[in-house]
Amino acid sequence: RGWAEAVSEVTAARERGSGAYSMSQPFAEVLRLPQRQLTKLVFPLQELERHLAPDTRPSLRLRLFEPSLEAIARADGLFTSTAWHRIEYVSSAVRLDHAPGLLRPEKVCFIGRSNVGKSSLLKALFSLAPEVEVRISKTPGHTKKMNFFKVGKYFTMVDMPGYGYRAPEDFVDMVETYLKERRNLTRTFLLVDSVVGIQKTDSIAIEMCEEFALPYVMVLTKIDKCSKGHLLKQVLQIQKFVDTQTQGCFPQLFPVSAVTYSGIHLLKCFIANITGNLR
Numbered sequence: 411r412g413w414a415e416a417v418s419e420v421t422a423a424r425e426r427g428s429g430a431y432s433m434s435q436p437f438a439e440v441l442r443l444p445q446r447q448l449t450k451l452v453f454p455l456q457e458l459e460r461h462l463a464p465d466t467r468p469s470l471r472l473r474l475f476e477p478s479l480e481a482i483a484r485a486d487g488l489f490t491s492t493a494w495h496r497i498e499y500v501s502s503a504v505r506l507d508h509a510p511g512l513l514r515p516e517k518v519c520f521i522g523r524s525n526v527g528k529s530s531l532l533k534a535l536f537s538l539a540p541e542v543e544v545r546i547s548k549t550p551g552h553t554k555k556m557n558f559f560k561v562g563k564y565f566t567m568v569d570m571p572g573y574g575y576r577a578p579e580d581f582v583d584m585v586e587t588y589l590k591e592r593r594n595l596t597r598t599f600l601l602v603d604s605v606v607g608i609q610k611t612d613s614i615a616i617e618m619c620e621e622f623a624l625p626y627v628m629v630l631t632k633i634d635k636c637s638k639g640h641l642l643k644q645v646l647q648i649q650k651f652v653d654t655q656t657q658g659c660f661p662q663l664f665p666v667s668a669v670t671y672s673g674i675h676l677l678k679c680f681i682a683n684i685t686g687n688l689r
């Protein structure tokens with residue numbers, strides 16, 4: 411289905427004013443981009459796929475989650491803060507028993523090495539809620555607490571401290587306990603730096619997710635820093651790792667850039683979908 415049709419469909423939906431949230435203005439702009447630019451921004455894996463030899467294509471699982479542009483547009487609305495639908499910081503905690511109550515569905519958290527780009531990713535996902543403050547830093551080990559953010563009445567997202575270099579001392583107690591015991595956690599996003607690929611420290615998190623049998627999703631960060639060839643190599647390598655060495659990892663990778671926003675819209679749509687909010 412062409413994107414031009416999606417534009418008119420979504421525009422019509424917006425004019426009808428249907429639903430608590432509808433397409434964000436910035437996404438209307440995205441839909442006006444030339445096809446190639448739009449694909450690169452919204453479907454970065456598809457853009458890479460064009461450079462693969464036909465017989466290697468099946469190794470990239472591109473088609474597992476392939477929403478329509480209309481669905482992506484609606485998800486963008488879910489991540490837009492309005493007076494009726496507030497996206498906001500809730501609280502921070504260093505221990506599980508300090509975390510917000512379990513009544514609100516938690517749904518998603520972001521884990522990964524320090525400096526991999528967890529806070530930056532959250533900030534990019536919240537770019538249409540500019541009043542939400544997510545702190546990022548060049549210095550690894552910046553996020554010291556579990557930070558809870560709510561997306562209206564729908565769900566909560568958690569930014570975690572990183573593991574590895576300059577990780578907080580109580581990291582293990584904090585993050586392991588959280589992952590193991592948080593009953594309302596539906597999906598864990600495990601971030602891997604696309605420039606360097608899976609490192610020893612990443613294996614800690616992978617093993618943790620596997621051991622606790624958590625459903626998790628691998629996100630490749632900072633893709634703006636990779637050449638096309640390098641990114642393709644990393645994506646294929648990591649995809650192979652996921653296919654052969656993991657049980658609980660969703661077999662489609664999500665490459666993103668918090669700088670160019672490549673892959674961010676698709677990830678918003680995936681989160682809307684797994685939290686049951688893609689109406």
Ligand SMILES: Nc1nc2c(ncn2[C@@H]2O[C@H](COP(=O)(O)OP(=O)(O)OP(=O)(O)O)[C@@H](O)[C@H]2O)c(=O)[nH]1
Binds near residue numbers: 527529548667
């Ligand atoms: N070029 C580029 N830089 C990024 C991207 N995402 C994050 N960075 C940079 O990477 C550094 C670390 O980012 P953070 O988001 O603070 O990383 P973090 O994973 O939250 O780190 P800790 O809180 O220390 O665990 C910062 O200098 C960011 O500007 C990206 O997509 N592209």
Ligand SMILES: [Mg+2]
Binds near residue numbers: 529545552
């Ligand atoms: Mg951080």
